[in-house]
Amino acid sequence: xxxxxxxxxxxxxxxxxxxxxxxxxxxxxxxxxxxxxxxxxxxxxxxxxxxxxxxxxxxxxxxxxxxxxxxxxxxxxxxxxxxxxxxxxxxxxxxxxxxxxxxxxxxxxxxxxxxxxxxxxxxxxxxxxxxxxxxxxxxxxxxxxxxxxxxxxxxxxxxxxxxxxxxxxxxxxxxxxxxxxxxxxxxxxxxxxxxxxxxxxxxxxxxxxxxxxxxxxxxxxxxxxxxxxxxxxxxxxxxxxxxxxxxxxxxxxxxxxxxxxxxxxxxxxxxxxxxxxxxxxxxxxxxxxxxxxxxxx
Amino acid sequence: xxxxxxxxxxxxxxxxxxxxxxxxxxxxxxxxxxxxxxxxxxxxxxxxxxxxxxxxxxxxxxxxxxxxxxxxxxxxxxxxxxxxxxxxxxxxxxxxxxxxxxxxxxxxxxxxxxxxxxxxxxxxxxxxxxxxxxxxxxxxxxxxxxxxxxxxxxxxxxxxxxxxxxxxxxxxxxxxxxxxxxxxxxxxxxxxxxxxxxxxxxxxxxxxxxxxxxxxxxxxxxxxxxxxxxxxxxxxxxxxxxxxxxxxxxxxxxxxxxxxxxxxxxxxxxxxxxxxxxxxxxxxxxxxx
Numbered sequence: 001x002x003x004x005x006x007x008x009x010x011x012x013x014x015x016x017x018x019x020x021x022x023x024x025x026x027x028x029x030x031x032x033x034x035x036x037x038x039x040x041x042x043x044x045x046x047x048x049x050x051x052x053x054x055x056x057x058x059x060x061x062x063x064x065x066x067x068x069x070x071x072x073x074x075x076x077x078x079x080x081x082x083x084x085x086x087x088x089x090x091x092x093x094x095x096x097x098x099x100x101x102x103x104x105x106x107x108x109x110x111x112x113x114x115x116x117x118x119x120x121x122x123x124x125x126x127x128x129x130x131x132x133x134x135x136x137x138x139x140x141x142x143x144x145x146x147x148x149x150x151x152x153x154x155x156x157x158x159x160x161x162x163x164x165x166x167x168x169x170x171x172x173x174x175x176x177x178x179x180x181x182x183x184x185x186x187x188x189x190x191x192x193x194x195x196x197x198x199x200x201x202x203x204x205x206x207x208x209x210x211x212x213x214x215x216x217x218x219x220x221x222x223x224x225x226x227x228x229x230x231x232x233x234x235x236x237x238x239x240x241x242x243x244x245x246x247x248x249x250x251x252x253x254x255x256x257x258x259x260x261x262x263x264x265x266x267x268x269x270x271x272x273x274x275x276x277x278x279x280x281x282x283x284x285x286x287x288x289x290x291x292x293x294x295x296x297x
Numbered sequence: 298x299x300x301x302x303x304x305x306x307x308x309x310x311x312x313x314x315x316x317x318x319x320x321x322x323x324x325x326x327x328x329x330x331x332x333x334x335x336x337x338x339x340x341x342x343x344x345x346x347x348x349x350x351x352x353x354x355x356x357x358x359x360x361x362x363x364x365x366x367x368x369x370x371x372x373x374x375x376x377x378x379x380x381x382x383x384x385x386x387x388x389x390x391x392x393x394x395x396x397x398x399x400x401x402x403x404x405x406x407x408x409x410x411x412x413x414x415x416x417x418x419x420x421x422x423x424x425x426x427x428x429x430x431x432x433x434x435x436x437x438x439x440x441x442x443x444x445x446x447x448x449x450x451x452x453x454x455x456x457x458x459x460x461x462x463x464x465x466x467x468x469x470x471x472x473x474x475x476x477x478x479x480x481x482x483x484x485x486x487x488x489x490x491x492x493x494x495x496x497x498x499x500x501x502x503x504x505x506x507x508x509x510x511x512x513x514x515x516x517x518x519x520x521x522x523x524x525x526x527x528x529x530x531x532x533x534x535x536x537x538x539x540x541x542x543x544x545x546x547x548x549x550x551x552x553x554x555x556x557x558x559x560x561x562x563x564x565x566x567x568x569x570x571x572x573x574x575x576x577x578x579x580x581x582x583x584x585x586x
Contacts, residue, residue: 015411020423030445089334104579121348222434
């Protein structure tokens with residue numbers, strides 16, 4: 001028995017450590033460096049001077065940055081809200097469909113298409129000589145181009161476009177596991193369809209909704225390319241500030257401090273997601289035992 | 298069960314999907330074809346495809362602008378014969394995609410086996426660590442790597458891009474292979490050992506063949522993600538290591554040529570083929586992304 005245990009430890013370690021070490025060096029250590037750098041003095045040409053300083057955290061409260069922060073929150077909340085609003089019925093319709101594979105493919109194909117190509121497609125549609133303006137002009141609906149791009153509306157639209165698959169997929173996955181007989185039962189005891197969905201379906205797919213919220217909100221909150229390419233002068237988001245601080249202003253401690261905030265936000269989101277799904281699992285723990293739990297390891 | 302187990306992201310298919318689905322979804326199927334949710338789904342799919350279809354259509358336009366002037370293949374000719382820089386960028390992307398996804402697939406598959414089947418010190422740590430890169434905004438990963446490479450004085454170029462891509466590919470392969478392992482009956486391993494197989498024989502003759510589908514879909518997924526990544530690559534690339542997305546970015550920023558429309562069609566077509574090749578895994582992929 002003792003030998004078996006030793007062997008298990010040895011094998012598990014041999015198999016897992018290469019990836020563990022890789023992630024430790026190239027993922028965790030860079031994050032730790034960022035934390036460290038955020039408490040340092042700014043170097044003259046980028047980099048840092050090895051001297052403790054809270055300057056970066058003081059600079060964050062600059063009213064310009066605060067404006068960007070507020071804008072980032074507003075844009076992220078709006079885009080996430082509309083994304084979720086569309087994703088819930090989509091996930092539901094897909095889970096109830098007989099053509100799940102086809103529908104999944106239709107969601108996944110745009111999702112896998114190069115993100116720059118997708119942004120470019122929107123530029124081709126929205127710009128002043130773009131598809132939409134030219135079409136409207138062709139049918140004499142408008143005579144002057146409408147300002148459809150380089151504004152907040154374009155940013156939110158394209159963000160919804162980019163992240164809607166992220167929101168649909170987890171919702172689909174949880175609704176697909178949901179036992180639809182429960183809905184029938186709710187209706188048998190007199191609930192109408194809306195009522196049955198609100199009080200039976202939604203509470204049962206809570207973890208899926210939270211997962212898709214996190215997977216939409218966090219990347220949108222850290223968005224960089226979309227506000228840069230389809231936004232106007234007033235569309236800068238936190239991601240753009242961070243990049244400018246690294247590449248243009250060369251204030252690495254400030255970029256690190258902003259990054260740290262985003263990292264903490266993401267970590268909180270992940271913890272929320274994990275707690276909620278662990279709770280859900282312990283409530284319905286006996287329904288779906290995984291092999292590992294059922295086995296004797 | 299610790300609360301830091303990311304395996305919940307994978308829907309463990311504990312039953313043959315088909316059998317369960319028929320009994321569940323066909324008996325209680327919503328027969329109203331034009332119900333609210335179906336309409337939203339159709340509109341969303343239209344929303345997702347319209348931009349792609351516009352770009353594809355205009356790749357066959359004979360003039361440069363968005364006024365339709367006639368059918369032409371000249372942008373495809375330009376893409377093939379007159380886009381040397383683009384093809385060099387594609388070659389760079391290709392080299393990085395193949396190398397980084399190969400390394401990521403080997404490391405992550407082994408780790409998935411180790412973590413799913415054995416318990417040892419540090420298991421929880423590695424599992425959590427493998428999950429975080431998936432949720433962190435790309436800008437953060439890119440910046441932290443740029444700062445790290447600068448700190449250790451590693452010159453930016455193909456090698457730094459390779460390291461970055463391997464890093465963000467690891468979690469996806471890990472999750473896909475873990476999902477495959479959840480379906481796997483590990484008592485086979487005991488049987489193999491009872492029959493006298495050595496550890497190496499068990500690995501090569503039992504474990505590897507049975508997790509192959511998960512490994513292959515992980516490999517294809519990471520090749521796609523590597524070919525598609527812009528944000529992280531943007532930070533860790535150096536002179537002479539322009540990848541295809543970086544090249545597309547410079548095309549968008551500094552003068553668009555309709556060649557990009559033709560390129561879009563080629564890329565979209567290859568994604569459609571990929572989705573078709575992976576059609577049996579789409580559900581698992583949906584659950585892990």
